[in-house]
Amino acid sequence: MANPPPRECRHLRERLPQYAEGALDPREGAPLERHLASCARCSAELADLRLIIRRLREIGPADAPAHLPSDVRRAVAAAAARASPPPALPRQFWTRIALPVAVTAALVVVAFALRQPPASHTLTPAAPGPRTAAAGRAGAGGRGAAAPGRLRVARAPEPAAPPGGAPREQSLAIPDAAAPMQAAGERPGPEMSYRASVRDSAPAPGSRVLGGAGPPGPPGAPDRAAGGEAAVAGAAICEGAVCALPSGPPVSARAVAVRQDGRLALGLRLAADQGVREVAVHLRTAAGPRLLWRGRPAEAGALVVPAEHIGQGPTALPLSIEAAEASRDYILFVPTLARLGEIAAAAPRARYDNVPLREVLADLSALTGLVVLAEQPLDRGVVGEMPAGEPGEVLRRIAASAGLEVVPEDALVWTLTHRRTPQ
């Protein structure tokens, strides 16, 4: 409208819609009718409203897909068959919580290692075999050696680093390296841990397939680790490894990472029909591992692909964050991690005044290198006034007031554990 409506119009306008469908009490309608008799503007709006209401009613119901009731019945039956966890929808959970908040991660490295038998819970270094440079250094006891008690975390190379350049590495002290990766109450059993840490690197030559499944070791021997690492190729994909448990056939699994539009999806591709019955995702922080999600791979979270796709490389599947969000067939693991600091190279704004919480945290994260963990989408909340103080402290205060946790960037390691049904 070119001119703002007069005060009387504004006052009566809210009653127009009800009047338009004859739902207004006559007592309330009388002053409106008097006004309408002399106001062309409101009369025109009334006509518009009547037209719109009529058109709305013409839309009618959409046909629900014919398969929908049976899909729902199957999902409910599956939920009913599970004693635990309760019949919530893991896929929904994952999509709802994880994807929206997984904002940028700079880089991805994938390290693959087998765990020792549950009795010892010691992380074993990668077994000899084809490796990338970083894994080789680790195995040789280099700077990033995966010595007991320390977990190697590869850091991002400088932006100018050539593709395949060696990442900077640092060791991250884990409070108790012998700590079980499983959450409290999880029963030990034959399982593999898949650790993924974050770095930024193009894949090193030959890093696509990182390990090979060798013959099982003797009973009681440490699990063999067909370890290795993977890197993210530019904006797209992924890595892989094949590993074996001490007994039973090898399990083929591939790490998958998708970087796109500043968001990171990280996951595990499991070939179907390998007997993998549970996948768990742990977030490992300096405070210890935290179970983020656990479920059956066919239901959610785990990207389960037909076996024939395994080994065909990143282009075998249309992987993208959008595909993950849209697909009914597969979903990527995305840790509930928002590395908000990556949002920009953009300089923090000069002035903070009712700035969305998400943006404030992003700026502060970029300044401090701290990472905000969010288990809900950060689409709400505004910071009205920035507290004074050192940026890291300010970030912690704001995050704490929003119920969010702040951790150092290099304290984060994802752990995907898949457990096979004992043969």
Add this chain to the structure above:
Amino acid sequence: MGRRQAEQGEPMHAEEAKAGQVAQLVRRARAGDHAAFDALVEEYSPQVYNLALRITGSREEAEDCVQEAFLRAYAALPRFRGQAAFSTWLYRVALNVACDAARRRRRAPLSVSELATGEDPAPDLDRPPGEGLPPRRESPEEGAILQQRRRVILEAIQRLPEHQRAVLVLYDLQGFSYEDIARITGARVGTVKSRLSRARLALRDLLAPHLELLRE
């Protein structure tokens, strides 16, 4: 669902008989009868789908919402005491699920300028085969107009604030009464009426550039 049925003169005894059947199914489902819950799924999934579709603007999202709504309902069934009608309770669950989904879909609220310029990506309003197709007697030109009209309206609905969208969808598209909507949304009837009025006025503003199309 009250209003449309009442407007269309559906006999009360038929509605009451159906309510009795549903109550019986709910009792059996609570007692562990899966077939009874399946029957409830069969009965209500089309309406729940429509609600979710209009709230989220995405067919795929709507399908997920239906599934999650029924799973939540199934999980919560032991706590359902029958104070409200099962349908109201289910729609309330579904509305929450759909609003969550719609919120995810938008990640950031739309600003007024985005609303005005329509820069937000168009929601997924593709329809499944057969939905809303023009009657066969329509000419191709008329059919195109109907489709375009329908599209601009559904897109505009997606741009309404969540509370307004929910009430407008429930009232104008789903045909619920004010009282039912109050029970579903947990708001008072007066609040429902007020939100509906604001929703329609906002819709009118959003559709202002398309009024000619709506008049055709």
